[in-house]
Amino acid sequence: MLSYLHAFHAGNHADVLKHVVLLQILDQLTAKDKPLRYIETHAGAGGYSLQSAAGRKTREYKTGISRLWNAVAPPAPVARLVELVQRYNGGAAQLIRYPGSPWLARECLRRSDSLYLFELHPAEHRRLDDSFAADRRVTVLRDDGLKGCIGLVPPPERRGLVFIDPSYEIKDEHRQVVDTLVKAHKRFATGVYAIWYPVIERRWVDRLERALRATGIAPLQLHELTIAPDAAGHGLTGSGMLVVNAPWKLKEKMADALPWLATALAVDGAGSHRTIELAV
Numbered sequence: 001m002l003s004y005l006h007a008f009h010a011g012n013h014a015d016v017l018k019h020v021v022l023l024q025i026l027d028q029l030t031a032k033d034k035p036l037r038y039i040e041t042h043a044g045a046g047g048y049s050l051q052s053a054a055g056r057k058t059r060e061y062k063t064g065i066s067r068l069w070n071a072v073a074p075p076a077p078v079a080r081l082v083e084l085v086q087r088y089n090g091g092a093a094q095l096i097r098y099p100g101s102p103w104l105a106r107e108c109l110r111r112s113d114s115l116y117l118f119e120l121h122p123a124e125h126r127r128l129d130d131s132f133a134a135d136r137r138v139t140v141l142r143d144d145g146l147k148g149c150i151g152l153v154p155p156p157e158r159r160g161l162v163f164i165d166p167s168y169e170i171k172d173e174h175r176q177v178v179d180t181l182v183k184a185h186k187r188f189a190t191g192v193y194a195i196w197y198p199v200i201e202r203r204w205v206d207r208l209e210r211a212l213r214a215t216g217i218a219p220l221q222l223h224e225l226t227i228a229p230d231a232a233g234h235g236l237t238g239s240g241m242l243v244v245n246a247p248w249k250l251k252e253k254m255a256d257a258l259p260w261l262a263t264a265l266a267v268d269g270a271g272s273h274r275t276i277e278l279a280v
Contacts, residue, residue, distance in 0.1 A: 004167040005124070006044040006124075006167075007049075007052055008060070009058065010055060010060070010061060010098040011060065011061030011064050011065040011066070012063050012065075012236075013063045013238070014064070014196075014239035015064055015065070016065055016225075017223070017241065018196050018239065018241060019101060019104055020080075020261070021077075021223050021243070021250075021254065022101055022163065022241075023104060024247075024254070025161060026104075027080070028247035028249060029161060029192065029247060030109060034157065035110075036110075036113045036157060036160060036161065037114050037116070037157055037159070037160040038109060038115045038116070038161050039149050039153070039160065039163065040101060040105070041118050041148075041162070041163065041180075042118065042167070043101070043102045043119045043124075043145075044100045044101075044102070045100060045127040045131075046102045046127060047097060047099045047131065048099075049097055050095065061095070065081075065085055065098060067265055068082050069082065074264075075256045075257045075260050076256070077253050077254070077257040078257055078261065085099060088103065101163065103131070106132070106137070109137065114139070115132075115137055115139070116138075116141065116149075117132070117139070118142075118148050118149065119140070119142060119145075120142060122142070125140070145164075146177065149162055150183050154187055159191075161191070161192045162192070162193045163196075164177055164181070164193065165196045168197070175211070177195060178208075178212060178215065182217070185244065191244075192247070193245065194242070195243075195244075197240050198239050199236070199238035199240065200235065200236055200237070209222070209278060212242060212278065213278055216280050219246065220242060220278040220280070221251055221277055221278070222240060222241075222243075222275070223240060223243070223274070224238060224240035224274040225238055225240070225258055225265070225271070225272075226238025226262070226271060226273070227265045227267050227270070228270050229270050238272075240274070251275060251277075254275045255275050258273035
């Protein structure tokens with residue numbers, strides 16, 4: 001959606017969950033020598049100042065990365081994210097910037113790997129393009145990522161991760177997400193697909209889960225983190241990542257990380273988490 005700007009939400013609890021899972025997938029995939037193609041359908045600007053007008057207005061990072069900045073002995077997947085965010089901040093003692101997933105992915109990937117980043121918003125696309133123009137591994141596209149990613153699979157490398165991360169502000173966008181997954185999976189059944197979703201209304205999440213089960217696509221893991229109880233009118237209380245063909249250690253890693261995050265990020269001790277296999 002062209003009115004959506006992620007700068008208002010950068011570094012919040014949903015970003016933390018999203019990026020903890022994404023980094024673990026990338027680290028496990030790059031443990032093998034073979035090249036990898038990374039595709040992101042809604043890349044945003046690539047990175048965000050938490051001191052910008054948008055960041056200061058919402059201060060959502062206070063619900064997420066700010067609480068982890070000086071954490072003592074976090075689980076390895078959380079420590080991995082904090083390490084990279086500290087690198088993005090140039091080793092500064094103060095948290096002033098938060099990286100988008102394109103930057104995090106590039107840090108994980110190797111010279112032999114490639115990145116394809118989609119972004120429709122004109123201003124966000126310009127910032128993204130400027131940030132990655134010098135890296136020959138990266139192709140920045142101003143196009144609809146849900147449509148464009150289908151033509152990029154299967155990659156010549158026969159190894160790939162498709163990260164599907166829309167804002168879900170368009171009505172029935174979850175149906176477009178499911179349709180995209182079905183079409184891409186038909187072309188590239190062995191690829192890894194990671195789908196982020198918000199937890200605002202539990203009935204909506206249930207519909208998404210049922211729609212994904214109905215596709216028959218498996219194996220499918222769900223990793224969800226909430227910081228407050230599900231309730232109408234509470235806004236974004238959590239988020240999740242659905243992963244098709246997850247690397248074999250991902251579930252084990254998240255079983256360590258999510259309970260810790262549910263405690264660290266909870267509002268009034270009301271955090272919760274789920275790490276499950278969705279049965280078809």
